[in-house]
Amino acid sequence: MGLYLLDYGAGNVQSLANTLTKLGHEFTWIKEVADFDKATSLIFPGVGAFETALEHLTTRGLLEPLRAYIASGRPYFGICIGMQVVFQSSAESDKYQGLGVVPLPVERFDDATKAVPHIGWNTADIVQLEDEERQLDPKHYYFVHSFCAKYPTDEKAKEWVYATTQYGDELFVSAVRKDNVFCTQFHPEKSGAAGLELVDAWLRGATSTSKSITYQTPSLRPQDGLTKRVIACMDVRANDAGDLVVTKGDQYDVREKATTSSDNTDISIHIAGAVRNLGAPLALAARYYASGADELCLLNITSFRQSPLHDQPMLAVVRAAASALFVPLTIGGGIKDTVDPDGTPRSAVEVAGAYFRAGADKVSIGSDAVYAVERLRNELGERGDGGSAIERIAFAYGRQAVVVSIDPRRAYVDPDTYDGPFKGEIVRGTGQEEGKAWWYQATVSGGRENRELSAVQLAQGAEALGAGELLLNSIDRDGTNAGFDLDLVRLVKSSVKIPVVASSGAGSAEHFTQVFGETSCEAALAAGIFHREEVKIQDVKDAMVKAGLNTRVD
Ligand code: 1PR
Structure with a gap:
């Protein structure tokens, strides 16, 4: 008896479990068909791809019991894929139909004028009003999906719509509510305090209603509510004493330089050649969460002798952060196929799966993405053959869970004489860089090796293979505080449809408003200025509000 959670076997469902624990609720995982009879309420926190979810539910014999559970009238809360499965069908799958509880299809977002997937914090406007005083909820919730149910014209379908959200010029159903069913397209378990409140309200029965409802008709606004995201990034590695620390380099060199100020008393962190130690990963992550970071990023920059599965301290950090x-x-x-020294093969999906189970929402692939795109271009042509880590992880967990991290370095050329393959991508410097010209070269192994591939080619190839987002670093700007490389961001952003996170070089809050004002990137990331507390996340948010940018401040 009690609250049960359905895990279809892929995707990060740990976050919802962590939310329930935080809220003080006990729960049990559905392990077998008989558990459905014991459940007095059920949450299906589905993450990933519709087809994979339906495939798992079908092969494990859980689909029909789920249908029967919902038909029984007991409370059901579906999240993301857990919402989409109760719809009629999804454009994501020819093979499987949904449960058909909500008489609407799930379709793909139109990417003609906006990035898809829809990733980030957007508002959910409640359209089922219980009394006249109730105002539309101005809070932001975290969305990550490429497919959605468009706001219906059919009156019967409209009765299901609890909240709508606008993305670009499309209005979609972001929550449904009727009888015993309540579902959200967004992830309350990833939506900070607003999300915790919502889950708590459902558990207390506060989201169900017996009152009469007024259905409001939503309308398109001149601008959607999607906010620009501010991301705090922690580069993590073991220092020479073997402790996991947050480090930070200048142009990817994370070791202390020989010159340090004479009044340094703490020689342990200022010895020339030592790995810079800017703090403990968990303590910094907690500080950034408390101060309003929209997302957190942990990059393990250790070079692995074995697969990251052996790196239990890193997995422990992920587990603790997610809880x-x-x-x-x-x-x-280190997300790639490897063979451990004892001969055990470790697939990239296995490594990613360990991170997802520990509580990660997305994995970021660096070097391996470069090799995959080179193979795509040199051997396969326009489409992958399903063999790359990007494709396999995207298939299992959804493309929104796969980020490709790009580490480009400027390759300077004489634009008058250069006649190489990257001619069409040459940027000419302006202002202080007048007279210089360059293209952006892809690198591997943390920038230690240049490849005959441009950042644009890498971005396009990664998108073709199924990446859901790009983390666009700049080795030239990393740690310089000189501002984001706007030319690089514009160039890459204009060559793909997926969201782009601008990274490297932030030195002030104004650098964020500049990159959001002068490029169309969806998010911007910084490391050094946040670690050293030169700029606080709140300062960045204040500057963004002042500049009139959509910003999450709740
Ligand atoms: O190749 O799949 O194992 O992934 C390795 C990952 O580690 C890649 O994402 C790569 O960018 C990262 N990485 C590898 N070596 C380093 C290094 O610094 N020596 N860090 C490294 C890259 C760049 C950003 C940094 C921003 C913002 N760090 O993460 O946080 O540049 O910094 P700033 O705001 O201080 O300027 P794989």
């Missing part, structure tokens, strides 16, 4: 910090968490470093 206390309710915003999206991206984990990167």
Whole structure:
């Protein structure tokens, strides 16, 4: 008896479990068909791809019991894929139909004028009003999906719509509510305090209603509510004493330089050649969550002798961060197929799966993405053959869970004489860089090796293979405080449809308003200025509000 959670076997469902624990609720996982009879309420926190979810539910014999559970009238809360399965069908799958509880299809967002997936914090406007005093809820919730149910014209379908959200010029159903069913397209378990409140309200029965409802008709606004995201990134590695620390380099060099100020008393962190130590990963992550970071990113920059599965301290950090910090968490470093020294093969999906089970929402792939795109271009043509880590992880967990991290370096050329393959991508410097020209070269192994591939080619190839987002670093700007490389961001952003996170070089709050004002990137990331507390996340948010940018401040 009691609250049960359905895990279809893929995706990060740990975050919802963490939310329930934080709220003080006990729960049991559905393990077998008989558990459905014991459940007095059920949450299905589905993450990933519709087809994979339906495939797992079908092969494990859980689909029909789920249908029967919902038909029984007991409370059901579906999240993301857990919402989409109760719809009629999804454009994501030819093979499987949904449960048909909500008489609407799930369709793909139109990417003609906006990035898809829809990733980030957007508002959910409640359209089922119980009394006239109730205002539309101005809070932001975290969304990550490429498919959605468009706001219906059919009156019967409209009765299901609890909240709508606008993305670009499309209005979609972001929550449904009728009888015993309540579902959200967004992730309350990743939506900070607003999300925790919503889950708590459902558990207390406060989201169900017996009152009469007024159905409001939503309308398109001149601008959607999607906010620009501010991301705090922690580059993590073991220092020479073997402790996991947050480090930070200048142009990817994370070791202390020989010159340090004479009044340094703490020689342990200022010895020339030592790995810079800017703090403990968990303590910094907690600080950034508390101060309003929209997302957190942990990049394990250790070079692995074995697969990251052996790196239990890193997995422990991810687990601890996910259990206390309710915003999206991206984990990167070493996500590729490997063979451990004892001969055990470790697939990239296995490594990613370990991070997802520990509580990560997205994994970030660096070097391996470069090799995959080179293979795509040199051997396969326009489409992948399903063999790359990007494709396999995207298939299992959804493309929104796969970030490709790009580490480009400027390759300077004489534009008058250069006749190489990257001619069409040459940027000419202006202002202080007048007279210089360059293209952006992809690198691997943390920038230690240049490849005959441009950042644009890498971005396009990663998108073609199924990446859901790009983390766009700049080795030239990393740690310089000189501002984001706007030319690079514009160039890459204009060559793909997926969201782009601008990274490297932030030195002030104004650098964020500049990159959001002068490029169309969806998010911006910084490391050094936040670690050293030169700029606080709140300062960045204040500057963004002042500049009139959509910003999450609740
Ligand atoms: O190749 O899949 O194992 O992934 C390795 C990952 O680690 C990649 O995402 C790569 O960018 C990252 N990485 C590898 N070596 C380093 C290094 O610093 N030596 N860090 C490294 C990259 C860049 C950003 C940084 C921003 C913002 N760090 O993460 O946080 O540049 O910094 P700033 O605001 O201080 O300027 P794989």
